[in-house]
Amino acid sequence: MKILVVDDETDVQVLFEQRFRKEIRNNEVEFAFAFSGEEAISYLSNHEHEAVLILSDINMPGMSGLDLLGHIKQKYFKPPPVVMMITAYGDAENYNTAKQLGADDFLTKPVDFTLLKEKLKTIT
Amino acid sequence: MSFSAGPLIVAIALTQRLRKQAKLNELPKLAQVYQFCFFFSILLFVVEGSFSLAYIINWAWFVFLIAIIVFSLKQEKLKVSRIFIWAFIPYIIASFATELTKFIAKDFFSKWENYFEIASLLGFMWMAAMLFSQNRQNKIAEKERIKKEQEDKLNKAIAIRKVELEGEVAERTAELTKQKDELQLALTELQTTQTQLIQSEKMASLGELTAGIAHEIQNPLNFVNNFSEVNAELIAELVEEVNKGNIAEVKAIAKDIQDNEEKINHHGKRADAIVKGMLQHSRSSTGVKEPTDINALVDEYLRLSYHGLRAKDKSFNATLKTDYDESINKINVIPQDIGRVVMNLLTNAFYAVNEKKKENIPGYEPTVTISTNGSPLLRRGFGGEVSIKVEDNGNGIPQRVLEKIFQPFFTTKPTGQGTGLGLSMSYDIITKGHAGELKVETNEGSGTSFIINLNI
Numbered sequence: 001m002k003i004l005v006v007d008d009e010t011d012v013q014v015l016f017e018q019r020f021r022k023e024i025r026n027n028e029v030e031f032a033f034a035f036s037g038e039e040a041i042s043y044l045s046n047h048e049h050e051a052v053l054i055l056s057d058i059n060m061p062g063m064s065g066l067d068l069l070g071h072i073k074q075k076y077f078k079p080p081p082v083v084m085m086i087t088a089y090g091d092a093e094n095y096n097t098a099k100q101l102g103a104d105d106f107l108t109k110p111v112d113f114t115l116l117k118e119k120l121k122t123i124t
Numbered sequence: 125m126s127f128s129a130g131p132l133i134v135a136i137a138l139t140q141r142l143r144k145q146a147k148l149n150e151l152p153k154l155a156q157v158y159q160f161c162f163f164f165s166i167l168l169f170v171v172e173g174s175f176s177l178a179y180i181i182n183w184a185w186f187v188f189l190i191a192i193i194v195f196s197l198k199q200e201k202l203k204v205s206r207i208f209i210w211a212f213i214p215y216i217i218a219s220f221a222t223e224l225t226k227f228i229a230k231d232f233f234s235k236w237e238n239y240f241e242i243a244s245l246l247g248f249m250w251m252a253a254m255l256f257s258q259n260r261q262n263k264i265a266e267k268e269r270i271k272k273e274q275e276d277k278l279n280k281a282i283a284i285r286k287v288e289l290e291g292e293v294a295e296r297t298a299e300l301t302k303q304k305d306e307l308q309l310a311l312t313e314l315q316t317t318q319t320q321l322i323q324s325e326k327m328a329s330l331g332e333l334t335a336g337i338a339h340e341i342q343n344p345l346n347f348v349n350n351f352s353e354v355n356a357e358l359i360a361e362l363v364e365e366v367n368k369g370n371i372a373e374v375k376a377i378a379k380d381i382q383d384n385e386e387k388i389n390h391h392g393k394r395a396d397a398i399v400k401g402m403l404q405h406s407r408s409s410t411g412v413k414e415p416t417d418i419n420a421l422v423d424e425y426l427r428l429s430y431h432g433l434r435a436k437d438k439s440f441n442a443t444l445k446t447d448y449d450e451s452i453n454k455i456n457v458i459p460q461d462i463g464r465v466v467m468n469l470l471t472n473a474f475y476a477v478n479e480k481k482k483e484n485i486p487g488y489e490p491t492v493t494i495s496t497n498g499s500p501l502l503r504r505g506f507g508g509e510v511s512i513k514v515e516d517n518g519n520g521i522p523q524r525v526l527e528k529i530f531q532p533f534f535t536t537k538p539t540g541q542g543t544g545l546g547l548s549m550s551y552d553i554i555t556k557g558h559a560g561e562l563k564v565e566t567n568e569g570s571g572t573s574f575i576i577n578l579n580i
Binding site for chain 1: 346347351380384430431444497
């Protein structure tokens with residue numbers, strides 16, 4: 001399963017690689033990283049249908065996670081990949097907006113990786 | 125008959141003059157006496173002419189004139205007129221002597237008649253000269269008296285006017301004092317209100333900050349928590365690998381643990397700085413300058429203001445560009461004050477790009493750029509200039525607004541959204557608190573730059 005992680009914090013890459021090192025080693029998952037919404041779009045355009053799951057932060061400078069979500073769900077990919085939104089706010093407004101835009105699931109920061117891994121199992 | 129015209133003239137001159145003087149000295153009774161004497165002298169003259177009693181009347185004239193003179197000389201209140209009276213005395217005495225000698229010693233008189241006539245004449249001339257000179261003196265005195273009277277009148281009028289003016293001045297002063305007191309009161313009230321507004325401006329920016337902090341603090345916490353959990357797992361693996369004797373793997377894991385430890389440390393410090401920043405901001409300024417890493421400060425407030433705004437307005441978004449001059453060492457500033465200014469400039473910049481974004485111009489990318497720049501001398505450890513530039517690609521500031529942006533309470537934001545104190549406070553912090561300058565460059569339609577220049 002290929003997962004695209006979108007976050008403006010670059011340390012996210014190291015974190016995911018460490019957290020999923022066993023799974024990566026066992027080729028259960030494969031990660032790609034984008035550090036902005038724009039980068040994520042261009043990645044998706046170049047690697048169509050590769051990413052099954054997209055994990056995106058909401059608060060990012062430039063194109064936000066919600067903008068990205070809208071792009072993915074409305075304009076580009078058919079069938080669209082599963083999109084999980086990660087945000088610092090567990091607030092209703094972001095949640096509802098993301099829901100309306102078609103987000104499949106939510107995670108809050110700090111990310112609970114055990115929970116994430118369980119959610120991944122249901123997807124695969 | 126030849127003689128009586130003389131006494132008549134003398135009597136009229138004397139009585140009229142003395143009557144006038146008595147009137148001037150406000151002695152109406154005395155004036156009446158002289159009036160009576162005047163009528164009496166006319167009567168005497170008429171009687172003399174009608175009844176041919178020259179011989180007796182002649183003596184009556186003398187008695188009458190001498191009586192007037194003696195009476196007048198005795199009047200203490202008519203002292204001024206004594207010189208005038210003296211003018212008549214030689215003539216009267218000469219005439220009297222002539223008549224007396226004529227009466228007593230006719231032979232002697234006939235023999236010396238010429239001399240008596242000369243004496244009378246001299247007396248008459250004396251009288252004329254005295255009267256003439258006195259008349260002149262009187263005219264001068266009269267002129268002076270009138271002049272003095274006029275002066276007195278004028279002085280009186282001036283005195284009255286002075287009193288009036290003093291009254292008016294007192295009235296005006298009272299009015300002004302009252303107005304001053306009222307203004308003083310209004311000023312005090314305004315100052316109180318201003319203090320309150322400044323406080324509310326601080327609170328408003330604090331609100332923006334806390335929202336920013338809520339987001340900002342989650343990111344480092346996310347890393348701290350997760351990396352430490354990862355490390356725990358890695359240590360377990362490490363033990364496993366040690367038991368297996370797989371040295372290469374042990375080394376690799378150890379390296380990962382070390383890297384993660386650094387990350388934990390880094391993000392822990394980041395969270396610490398954010399909390400400290402918030403505390404610093406909420407506290408009133410210490411006013412103490414301390415060595416500050418200006419790039420770190422600017423970056424911290426950039427993130428805080430961006431996320432603060434995002435927290436308030438979910439639809440808001442902008443591209444952030446940063447360009448920090450890494451050669452700037454720590455510089456002496458009041459960190460929370462500079463932070464407040466940077467945050468205010470950034471909030472304005474975000475507001476400007478957001479407004480332009482609402483116009484839905486195709487291809488418009490809201491962008492805010494913040495950069496720092498140190499002058500070349502500063503890099504070598506000498507004093508110099510550090511500038512912080514906040515640039516947006518919003519709609520710019522119209523000229524008519526530009527003149528007012530640093531005025532307290534001026535705002536273009538809708539009522540309730542801005543206190544109008546942000547830029548004026550920023551201006552004070554930079555110019556008064558740091559002896560620097562806050563400049564603005566703007567192009568209508570294409571954006572605005574605010575530049576802070578600090579002399580270090």
